[in-house]
Amino acid sequence: MTMQRRYRRGDTGPAVAEIRSKLVLLGLLPAGAHTVAGSGDGDGHGGYADAVFDDSVDLAVRHFQQQRAMTVDGIVGPETYRHLDEARWRLGDRMLSYSIGHPTVGDDVATLQQRLLDMGFDCGRVDGILGPATERALREFQRNYGLGTDGTCGPATFRALDRLARTVVGGQPHAMRESELLHRSGPSLAGKTVVIDPGHGGTDQGVVAHGLTEAEVVWDLARRLEGRLSALGVQAYLTRGLDSDGVGEEDRAAFANATDADLVISLHADRNQSPRASGVSSYYYGSGSDRYGRRSPTGEHFASLVQRELVARTGLVDGRTHGKAWTLLRRTRMPAVRIELGYLTNAEDAARLAGSEFRDHAAESIVVALQRLYLPPDEDVPTGMLRLPVFT
Ligand SMILES: [Zn+2]
Numbered sequence: 001m002t003m004q005r006r007y008r009r010g011d012t013g014p015a016v017a018e019i020r021s022k023l024v025l026l027g028l029l030p031a032g033a034h035t036v037a038g039s040g041d042g043d044g045h046g047g048y049a050d051a052v053f054d055d056s057v058d059l060a061v062r063h064f065q066q067q068r069a070m071t072v073d074g075i076v077g078p079e080t081y082r083h084l085d086e087a088r089w090r091l092g093d094r095m096l097s098y099s100i101g102h103p104t105v106g107d108d109v110a111t112l113q114q115r116l117l118d119m120g121f122d123c124g125r126v127d128g129i130l131g132p133a134t135e136r137a138l139r140e141f142q143r144n145y146g147l148g149t150d151g152t153c154g155p156a157t158f159r160a161l162d163r164l165a166r167t168v169v170g171g172q173p174h175a176m177r178e179s180e181l182l183h184r185s186g187p188s189l190a191g192k193t194v195v196i197d198p199g200h201g202g203t204d205q206g207v208v209a210h211g212l213t214e215a216e217v218v219w220d221l222a223r224r225l226e227g228r229l230s231a232l233g234v235q236a237y238l239t240r241g242l243d244s245d246g247v248g249e250e251d252r253a254a255f256a257n258a259t260d261a262d263l264v265i266s267l268h269a270d271r272n273q274s275p276r277a278s279g280v281s282s283y284y285y286g287s288g289s290d291r292y293g294r295r296s297p298t299g300e301h302f303a304s305l306v307q308r309e310l311v312a313r314t315g316l317v318d319g320r321t322h323g324k325a326w327t328l329l330r331r332t333r334m335p336a337v338r339i340e341l342g343y344l345t346n347a348e349d350a351a352r353l354a355g356s357e358f359r360d361h362a363a364e365s366i367v368v369a370l371q372r373l374y375l376p377p378d379e380d381v382p383t384g385m386l387r388l389p390v391f392t
Contacts, residue, residue, distance in 0.1 A: 086105055189374060206269070224363035234370075277346060286322075309372075331382060
């Protein structure tokens, strides 16, 4: 329905009923107070044609116009009506996709754009209009989160956005670590969910040394890891986008919990005042070394597997595994391991980390450790021997 004329206080009729119902839907007008003096014929549905643009409607319209930064005049003309129509859409109400010539417009599109921007996917301005830039950002998001990159915002994408939104809002209460259901879906990696956490990002670049930036190095490594995992049928999620800013450890942990992942792999590179400090270390959740200390047995096991493979396949010095109560390790409900892959402050480590071949070896080491984690003990093979399919 398009609105040709302008409606104001005192008007009546079906168009006013339409306006009223939209305002009710938006919570700006109480439901039920629909009819007017004169329509009380008692049949219960006489209010439609007799709906009146009364003071309460006038007030609601003004309120709405103020919310939307429009001219506040209490009059519903084409523009206000269009806004009323767009405002009723909530993300998830309908499938969203780009259509040339007939762009979808609505508050659901604006919400989608805001979420994409929040996660670091550039969709341009938040204008509620699904144009080419929004579609590009949507496809990029889908690719990053292992969804079908069809550029259509459907059920799977809504679910992913919803999970992520909860982490942005921070409303998810931090549940304590639950039982680690290591073998809940069998030895195959396919069907598993892994959260990859590239440390730092945005204005927090982490260690910067020898021409390398930790945030960039671990982002690249995360993408290599993600590609390999996806090829094996693993649902891989990244905790941040390329340029995401201000994603704290709490947010990352909440994100992992929201995805209900099987495992979290956090990627970092280390620094030390001494340029001689070098090597790789892996960390799992563990607090206190006495018998009362808490720890994640699966995390510890996975850390040892990752550590072994990384040392065997990359030649980095073995910095061993350690239990830590760092936020990401502590707040995640599933086993989590943080890998400090070499020291950027060490010239040799930095030179290695700069190479793409090294990064491929590192990514492969992590995938192999993951396979090993889910492998029944009798099928295990010596470290460094497990072969993966070739990725092209
Ligand atoms: Zn770091």
